[in-house]
Amino acid sequence: xxxxxxxxxxxxxxxxxxxxxxxxxxxxxxxxxxxxxxxxxxxxxxxxxxxxxxxxxxxxxxxxxxxxxxxxxxxxxxxxxxxxxxxxxxxxxxxxxxxxxxxxxxxxxxxxxxxxxxxxxxxxxxxxxxxxxxxxxxxxxxxxxxxxxxxxxxxxxxxxxxxxxxxxxxxxxxxxxxxxxxxxxxxxxxxxxxxxxxxxxxxxxxxxxxxxxxxxxxxxxxxxxxxxxxxxxxxxxxxxxxxxxxxxxxxxxxxxxxxxxxxxxxxxxxxxxxxxxxxxxxxxxxxxxxxxxxxxxxxxxxxxxxxxxxxxxxxxxxxxxxxxxxxxxxxxxxxxxxxxxxxxxxxxxxxxxxxxxxxxxxxxxxxxxxxxxxxxxxxxxxxxxxxxxxxxxxxxxxxxxxxxxxxxxxxxxxxxxxxxxxxxxxxxxxxxxxxxxxxxxxxxxxxxxxxxxxxxxxxxxxxxxxxxxxxxxxxxxxxxxxxxxxxxxxxxxxxxxxxxxxxxxxxxxxxxxxxxxxxxxxxxxxxxxxxxxxxxxxxxxxxxxxx
Amino acid sequence: xxxxxxxxxxxxxxxxxxxxxxxxxxxxxxxxxxxxxxxxxxxxxxxxxxxxxxxxxxxxxxxxxxxxxxxxxxxxxxxxxxxxxxxxxxxxxxxxxxxxxxxxxxxxxxxxxxxxxxxxxxxxxxxxxxxxxxxxxxxxxxxxxxxxxxxxxxxxxxxxxxxxxxxxxxxxxxxxxxxxxxxxxxxxxxxxxxxxxxxxxxxxxxxxxxxxxxxxxxxxxxxxxxxxxxxxxxxxxxxxxxxxxxx
Numbered sequence: 001x002x003x004x005x006x007x008x009x010x011x012x013x014x015x016x017x018x019x020x021x022x023x024x025x026x027x028x029x030x031x032x033x034x035x036x037x038x039x040x041x042x043x044x045x046x047x048x049x050x051x052x053x054x055x056x057x058x059x060x061x062x063x064x065x066x067x068x069x070x071x072x073x074x075x076x077x078x079x080x081x082x083x084x085x086x087x088x089x090x091x092x093x094x095x096x097x098x099x100x101x102x103x104x105x106x107x108x109x110x111x112x113x114x115x116x117x118x119x120x121x122x123x124x125x126x127x128x129x130x131x132x133x134x135x136x137x138x139x140x141x142x143x144x145x146x147x148x149x150x151x152x153x154x155x156x157x158x159x160x161x162x163x164x165x166x167x168x169x170x171x172x173x174x175x176x177x178x179x180x181x182x183x184x185x186x187x188x189x190x191x192x193x194x195x196x197x198x199x200x201x202x203x204x205x206x207x208x209x210x211x212x213x214x215x216x217x218x219x220x221x222x223x224x225x226x227x228x229x230x231x232x233x234x235x236x237x238x239x240x241x242x243x244x245x246x247x248x249x250x251x252x253x254x255x256x257x258x259x260x261x262x263x264x265x266x267x268x269x270x271x272x273x274x275x276x277x278x279x280x281x282x283x284x285x286x287x288x289x290x291x292x293x294x295x296x297x298x299x300x301x302x303x304x305x306x307x308x309x310x311x312x313x314x315x316x317x318x319x320x321x322x323x324x325x326x327x328x329x330x331x332x333x334x335x336x337x338x339x340x341x342x343x344x345x346x347x348x349x350x351x352x353x354x355x356x357x358x359x360x361x362x363x364x365x366x367x368x369x370x371x372x373x374x375x376x377x378x379x380x381x382x383x384x385x386x387x388x389x390x391x392x393x394x395x396x397x398x399x400x401x402x403x404x405x406x407x408x409x410x411x412x413x414x415x416x417x418x419x420x421x422x423x424x425x426x427x428x429x430x431x432x433x434x435x436x437x438x439x440x441x442x443x444x445x446x447x448x449x450x451x452x453x454x455x456x457x458x459x460x461x462x463x464x465x466x467x468x469x470x471x472x473x474x475x476x477x478x479x480x481x482x483x484x485x486x487x488x489x490x491x492x493x494x495x496x497x498x499x500x501x502x503x504x505x506x507x508x509x510x511x512x513x514x515x516x517x518x519x520x521x522x523x524x525x526x527x528x529x530x531x532x533x534x535x536x537x538x539x540x541x542x543x544x545x546x547x
Numbered sequence: 548x549x550x551x552x553x554x555x556x557x558x559x560x561x562x563x564x565x566x567x568x569x570x571x572x573x574x575x576x577x578x579x580x581x582x583x584x585x586x587x588x589x590x591x592x593x594x595x596x597x598x599x600x601x602x603x604x605x606x607x608x609x610x611x612x613x614x615x616x617x618x619x620x621x622x623x624x625x626x627x628x629x630x631x632x633x634x635x636x637x638x639x640x641x642x643x644x645x646x647x648x649x650x651x652x653x654x655x656x657x658x659x660x661x662x663x664x665x666x667x668x669x670x671x672x673x674x675x676x677x678x679x680x681x682x683x684x685x686x687x688x689x690x691x692x693x694x695x696x697x698x699x700x701x702x703x704x705x706x707x708x709x710x711x712x713x714x715x716x717x718x719x720x721x722x723x724x725x726x727x728x729x730x731x732x733x734x735x736x737x738x739x740x741x742x743x744x745x746x747x748x749x750x751x752x753x754x755x756x757x758x759x760x761x762x763x764x765x766x767x768x769x770x771x772x773x774x775x776x777x778x779x780x781x782x783x784x785x786x787x788x789x790x791x792x793x794x
Contacts, residue, residue, distance in 0.1 A: 100686075100688070101655065101686050102686075104678075104679070104685070104686040104687065104688060105689070107688060110692065111613065111690075111692060114613065114614075114688035114689075114690070115614070115617065115618070115687075115688050116613045116614025116615055116616075116617050116618070116688070117613065117614050119614060119617045120614065120617075175614075178612035178613065179612075180611060180612065180614065181611075181647065182611040182614070182616050182647060182649065183647055184616075184652060208561055208565075211561040212561065217559050218555075218558050218559055219558050219559065219561060219564060224558070224564060224568075227561075227564060227565065227568060228568050228572070231565065231568050231569060231572070232568065232572045235569075235572065235573070239576075243713075244709050244712045244713050245709070246702065246705050246706050246709045247702075247705050247709075250702070250705070252608065252706070253709070254646040254647075254706075254709050254710055254712075254713050255646045255647035255713070256646070256713045256714075257646070257647065258642065258643060258644060258645050258646045258647070258648065258713070258714065258715075259590065259639055259640075259641075259642035259643045259644075259645050259648050260583060260589060260590060260639040260642065260648070261580070261583045261584060261589075262642075262645070262646070262647045262648040263642075263648045263650050264579065264580050264583055265580060266647070266648070268575075268576050268579065268580060302551055305551065305554050309567075309571060312568055312571050312572050313571045313572070313574065313575070314575075315575075316572050316573075316574065316575030316576055317575035317578070317579060318575075319579075320579060322652065323650075324624070325624035325625045325626055326622050326624055326637070326650065327622070327636075327637050327638055327639040327641075327642070328639075329583070329586070329588075329589055332579050332583070335578070335579060336579070339575070398624070398626055401624075401652075402620055402651075402652070402653055402654040402658075403653075403654070406652070406653065407653070474628055474629075474632070475626075475628040477628070482631070483628060483631055483632055487632070487656075487657045488682065488684055488685075491656075491684060491685075491686065492684050
């Protein structure tokens with residue numbers, strides 16, 4: 001990794017690490033009476049460790065120039081390994097949290113292991129740790145191939161990948177110490193948020209710089225989605241995290257928004273984190289890996305244009321459907337509901353485009369679990385977006401909101417769509433990246449698929465049931481016109497579903513562990529580059545523009 | 548020129564796509580969020596809205612730290628069963644000084660918007676020490692360390708100052724006396740107690756929330772916060788009463 005860097009890049013790497021270490025020392029001193037100090041120490045250690053790692057190979061010979069005729073895939077490889085590590089960790093924490101609702105004393109005593117602190121550890125690890133690393137790894141891979149251009153340099157992708165994981169680490173360790181903004185999916189505090197902005201700008205610049213050097217006249221549809229993901233997540237992140245820290249020595253900050261404006265800003269962020277982090281980026285993934293793995297071109301170019309701009313425009317209005325019947329003015333609620341319903345059109349256009357692409361390749365779906373992961377992902381994407389539009393209707397929302405139905409809905413999306421498309425893409429990319437004929441074991445991919453699908457279905461069915469039972473019990477009146485059930489009655493009724501949910505989650509976790517083992521074994525095998533198959537024809541960069 | 552012909556040219560320009568995405572994605576937020584700051588009726592005007600005392604604010608920060616919002620909402624919707632179960636539906640004014648708001652999104656446990664003074668301090672302390680002692684079927688974690696942990700008050704002035712920066716009208720006097728007021732509110736017999744009601748109004752409750760008058764613990768702060776939920780203003784009760792009179 002270090003030996004791939006040029007001398008100048010090594011110098012820059014050391015300077016950046018030094019800057020991180022100095023910031024760490026500053027936070028350590030300023031926050032010595034605060035949990036912030038621990039994060040200062042963490043940044044300092046991370047900086048010093050990187051300086052040491054780079055310094056060890058500082059005098060190694062520089063890479064030869066023929067590297068410039070190949071794509072630069074090392075950051076994508078590291079990103080895939082990190083994504084698999086995060087998913088196993090995040091799912092394990094998720095299942096632990098799920099069992100805590102069955103056995104509430106399943107903690108280790110202290111505050112760090114109680115539900116409220118480890119629940120965001122689960123959500124951040126799977127959304128940002130697994131999802132984010134999967135997106136960074138695949139986006140860099142897809143960007144180079146669809147542009148037929150190598151990444152602009154070798155340092156910036158590593159900066160993005162390592163910097164991003166440092167952000168995830170700050171987030172997750174912070175929750176355990178009680179550092180949180182309490183904004184769902186935007187819990188990390190001000191200093192981690194600022195760091196993420198820096199990382200994100202560099203990520204976007206990699207995109208623009210590579211596109212500027214592309215040898216394809218057109219920018220491929222995957223890259224539209226990846227760019228929308230990067231740009232809009234930056235917008236959402238910056239606005240929703242505007243806050244005033246108590247002091248530079250405190251981790252704690254106060255949001256500049258309050259009450260109803262804060263609620264609307266938060267759910268404008270929250271819903272579009274779903275849209276642009278968990279949908280747009282993964283659609284980019286799907287638009288590349290699904291056609292390549294199935295050997296079929298995308299069914300309709302025009303459908304992809306309609307769905308791209310439809311999603312980019314309509315999603316941004318939909319957040320207020322999280323606030324039906326609240327103190328948010330009703331005109332905003334109505335707009336949110338209306339646009340949520342319209343959103344079904346571009347969503348189903350994408351799902352349909354994906355499934356119709358498989359026409360003529362359905363025998364491959366039958367035989368190839370990798371492609372089946374992607375196919376099932378597209379189906380769940382269609383199901384979940386339908387369910388989402390349905391739940392955004394005010395009267396439906398009056399039943400579903402605040403209940404486990406919402407949890408079932410997001411897991412249909414997160415497990416069925418996001419995780420499945422990522423696993424499918426990773427299974428496609430790993431043999432190509434490590435120049436193998438295929439995965440170590442096709443049977444284990446099948447096993448992973450079976451566990452993942454069974455786990456998702458059990459989880460989602462359990463939460464649909466518990467959510468609807470809960471919602472109905474809360475609103476049932478008896479003949480005398482008083483509420484029929486106490487809140488505790490509804491809580492007792494949840495227990496069997498909570499057991500089923502935790503069991504479904506366990507199956508999904510087992511599947512992911514099988515996947516991680518399979519990927520590890522594939523990487524460890526000696527390279528079979530000579531007889532590789534299944535890769536794209538262009539291994540080398542084109543020297544001439546296509547036009 | 549067809550729209551697809553236009554797009555065929557647009558997708559050859561990275562900057563064109565970037566600008567297109569930014570413009571198209573900005574419209575929804577601008578239309579839905581910006582007017583909430585300018586339309587006056589968004590938040591009701593009431594005269595009796597109080598501020599959180601330093602102790603209640605510290606309790607609120609513990610509520611945030613422990614992630615209570617993951618299972619408890621603080622937003623009663625305008626639905627009959629919710630009003631019957633929890634009390635008058637929530638008004639925007641009630642979270643006007645909540646930076647950030649804690650409306651929540653999930654009720655694994657009940658809504659807390661009107662939990663204030665519904666149960667005694669002793670009940671809350673016993674419940675937080677071990678929820679299953681008072682509610683056998685509860686799945687809530689125990690928060691027993693709160694009673695053993697002294698509340699850190701040295702930086703409360705800084706907290707109030709930051710709150711003022713984001714728009715909460717704390718006075719210089721409130722900021723200067725934040726630590727005293729936190730101590731006084733949980734020690735009714737102490738000389739500092741008087742200042743609390745002087746600065747924050749007669750409706751402020753001054754009690755030994757955790758049952759230990761001599762010590763100021765995190766339990767004091769959290770219980771003080773829970774007991775003030777829904778009681779910063781009477782506006783919600785009044786608006787329900789007016790609605791009833793009209794009918």
